Amino acid sequence: MALEMKVPSPGESITEVEIAQWLVEDGDYVEKDQPIAEVDSDKATLELPAEASGIITLKAKEGDAVAVGQVVCLIDTEAKKPGGDEDKKEEPAEKEVKEEKEAPSKSSTPEKQKEKSYATGTPSPAAKKILDEKGIDTKTVTGSGRDGRITKEDAVEAKASMGTPGLGKRGESTKKMSMLRRKVAERLVAVKNETAMLTTFNEVDMSAIFSLRKQYKEEFKDKHGVGLGFMSFFTLAIVRALDLYPDVNSMLDGDYQVKYDYKDISIAVSGPKGLMVPVIRNAENLGFRGVEDEVKRLALRARDGQITVDEMTGGTFTITNGGVFGSMLSTPIINPPQSGILGMHNIVDRPVAIDGHVEIRPIMYVALSYDHRIIDGKESVGFLVAVKEALENPEELLMDNDVKRALEL
Secondary structure, rough: EEEEEOOOOOOOOEEEEEEEEOOOOOEEEOOOOOOEEEOOOOOOOOEEEEEEEEEEEEEOOOOEEEOOOOEEEOOOOOOOOOOHHHHHHHHHHHHHHHHHHHHHHHHHHHHHHOOOOOOOOOEEEEHHHHHHHHOOHHOOOOOOOHHHHHHHHHHOOOOOOOOOOOOOOOOOOOOOHHHHHHHOOOOOHHHHHHOEEEEEEEEOOOHHHHHHHHHHHHHHHHHHOOOOHHHHHHHHHHHHOOOOOHHHHHHEOOOOOEOOOOOOOEOOOOEEEEEEEEEEEHHHHHOOOHHHHHHHHHHHHHOOOOOHHHOOOOOEEEEHHHHOOOOOOOOOOOOOOOEEEEEEEOOEEEEEEOOOOOEEEEEEEEEEEEEOOOOOOHHHHHHHHHHHHHHOOOOOOOOOOHHHHOOOO
C-alpha cells in the first residue's frame, strides 16, 4: 500500500512551502517519524517527518515550491526493511579499487604535457618566475628566443593589459535563495518603501552593568543555571521605557493606531537558515532570571531549527544585537508591523568626560529606528534616553535598590 504524504500546514496564512533539502534518497527505507525533508515557509524552516515506515518515492525536487496539501512523496508501507548493509559496505571498496585502476591513466596526462612543454611560447625558468610575480599569463606573451621560447628579457618587458584576467580563480556560482530569505528581502524592501523610518542614536556607559555582572554573575549562574547576560538588562530597560512612551509600543492599522498594554519583545537571533526573531511574551511580567531563561530557550530552539511560526509571531518591539558580530554602529530596519527596533552594538573602551576629567569607560552605541508616521522625534529621543538612564543606573531604576532580590539570590 502506498501512503501519500502531503505538505501539512505550518501555520495560519501560509499557503505554500519550498523543499529546502531532502534528508533521504529516492528508494530509501524510512522509519516512522524520521525526518525526511526540510521545508521553508516564508517565516521559518521546519522538518517534515515520515508518517509511516517503508520505501520512499520522492515526488518533488529540492527548490520546488509546493502548495499546502500537495503530495510530495509516496511511502510503500508494505515494503520490508532491508536485512543488511553488506552490499552498501562493498560499494566504497569497489570504488577505491576503481579509482586506483584509473589513477595511472590520469597521471599519465601531465607526463605527456611535460614532454611537449619545451615548445613555442614556453618560458625559461627565470622568465616564468618574473611572469608569475607580475601575474601575467604566458599565453599572452610572444617569445623572441629560439623556437619561440619566452626569454627573461621578454618577461621583463611584458605588461599586463588592462582588463586581462589574472591567474587567480574567476569562477562563480548561482544559488536560488530560500523562501525564507526571499520573504525577508521582500519585507525589508517593503519597510523602506512603506514607512517613514528614521533612526536616533545615543551612547551608554556600561560600567554599572559590568560591575553588577562581575559581582553576581557566578552566584546567579550557580543558583539559576543560566548566565546573567546583557539581554536581560536591555529587555527590562525597554519594558520600563515602553511604559513611559506607549506610542513606541504601538502600530498603524490603516487610519488607526493600535496600542498594546503588554510588551512582547522580539529578539533577533542568527539561525542556521538566517535571521530569526522569536518573541519573549509578556516581558513586563519577567525579572532578570525569567528573561535570561527565555532568551536561552529561544536561542537554542532557533539554533537547532526547532523554532515554530507561533514563537516568531506577534511581537510589539524588537531588539537586535549586532555587537556580537563586531558592529560598532548601524541603523536597524523595523520589523513590521512594529513601530520601533533597538540596535545594540559592541562595547569598546572609550575616553569620556566625567566631572571635567577624561576617563576610560566601556561604551556601547545604541540606535533606535522608528516609524515617524506614528512616533514623533520627542517620543523617540525620550524613549532612547530612558533606556540609557536605566542601563547606566540599573540598581535604582531596574532593581529598586535591592540587587539580590531582583536577581532572586
